[in-house]
Amino acid sequence: MAATPQNLLRARVGEAVAAAFGDDLEMPEPLVVPTSDARHGDYTTPVAMTLARTLGRSPYELAQRLAAALQVEPVADPPEVVRPGFVNLRLHSAWLAQRVGELVGDECVGVDPAPAPARVVVDYSGPNVAKAMHVGHLRSTIIGDSVANVAELLGHEVERVNHVGDWGTQFGMLIAHLDDRGPLGEEAGSGDLAQVEALYREANARFAADEAFRERARRRVVELQAGDAGVQKIWRWLVGLSMAENQAVYDLLGVRGLVARGESTYQPMLAKVVADLEAANLVVVDDGAKCVFVDGFTNAEGEPLPLIVQKADGGYNYETTDLAALRSRVEQGAGRLVYVVDAGQSQHFQMVFAVARMAGWLPEGVEATHVAFGLVLGEGGRRLRTRSGDSVRLVDLLDEAVQRARRFVVERAEERGEAVPGDVDEVARVVGVGAVKYADLSQHRQSNYVLSFDRMLSLKGNTAPYLQYAYARIRSILREAGWDGGVPDDRPPVILDEPQELDLAKRLVVTGDVVSRVAEDYLSNHLCTHLFEVAQAYHQFYEHCPVLRSPEPLRSSRLALCEVTAATLRLGLGLLGIEVLDRI
């Protein structure tokens, strides 16, 4: 448990509640919360009010008894009791100073490892073969990568799995269409993904309109699944072409360690999944399809809704694949399964998890979570879809972001009469890509995300560039002081006399709280808010408190604040998958 104020105070309040009101009492929650207003101190406990009814006493009286039993030194000043029954706590500046001192040189800035490390499989990105990645894949990739980063920092063994859409009916269509359109792509090097995508759209249209074509497409799927050499060759070519193009996007995004394990991986396991479900008496054949009915799910007519695990034509579908993948991951020792997939799939995952529980493939101790996120919308609030033709390719979106960042750097240099930095391309990439990621991650993931180039690339406000800029400013100071290579072992203690120093320190000591919360709720926007608050507090400190010009021991104390701030931004942005620069 990280030595954060909230953790420490929670423990003390818990002890005080037991001491004052008896330890057989059910502990009220929450024990300690941050105050809404600095006038009420830094933290408060509302437990006296919570307990007032069950104990039949006035909250104020209970608050006084609680305060009398409460030992918060040296973390906080003596508690203050306020009507109707708050017990307010103000952090002791000496404790804060000491705590910040402990964080100097700590790359994890007070984030402690999880008590029970587990094997965590994070399933994200999931592009489809034969289609370029579009903005819809952006959120899964960015959010999933951050989820994996956070789990990894907490000491979990993380497996980043790219569940590529490389199997299924669409290949039947595509291959059947290629039959008619000639041997595009069968010669190595001919054709590119844009061409394939156009063919995909044509195939889709024919599939919808032409019964004979539909029939032929289904045959092609069966041949593919049966391992027909000719069909497999085309399929492999399509997969290779798509993955090469996707890799360019991952390189640009700086997403690493993502292991492609497509739907086809699980193909050999599908028959056994169905057979085992049948053996467990979970399967009902309905209209020729093998179904597992799950309590609590109904269709549009109000009838029970099944999870179909084998279609009437004998083919398997993605429900079967997801079950096979889940089962295989658990068998390989996963303690936690995380699926970063859009919110539209939430019923699907509920049903898959439910069936997996019924089949015993998801034991009690293993946690499966669907980390759902909202849609990507256009400026008008309309949904962006590939089929509608007005969607943005991910490569184009990122390129545009990088170009805008580059333009800004060049213009700023010209305004100041300085030379354009030699590493302008690198700066543009880090800032542009960072801006795109941050715009997404700083938003609550459940809500629909309105994509706006102007907003996401705005270099002001609660954006990645603001944080990166703050970081670069700090690094500049640390460089001047000779602290950039490492901090001196022999340092005077941290001094927090100015209100800006105190405020900055209060924010620096809670990173452990924030990260553990994000690890639980997968809501990266809380981390973003924290980093923004740290950066704002730093800028206020920067305006009011000279660092390099101050005499010792103030100079070293302020350098220590700079150092911990830089480490916080570096760590936090790193968790979001965003790079930092020593100079901008």
Next chain:
RNA sequence: GCCCCUGUAGCUCAGCUGGAUAGAGCGGCUGCCUUCUAAGCAGCGGGUCGCAGGUUCGAGUCCUGCCGGGGGCGCCA
């Protein structure tokens, strides 16, 4: 029709298992660069938290109903 998400400042959004006078950013207006990077800082203005009830000492937060937006609802993935 049923299920899930959602409605907070002009715009985009936060709001931590119910806590005190609901917060940011953008945009608008006013100041601050001979001083560690002005991508910054200080300040001003901006609200019936969709509507109506209910529970509670206390509701943006929980419950019910209604209105509006999005998504999903058996053989695509």
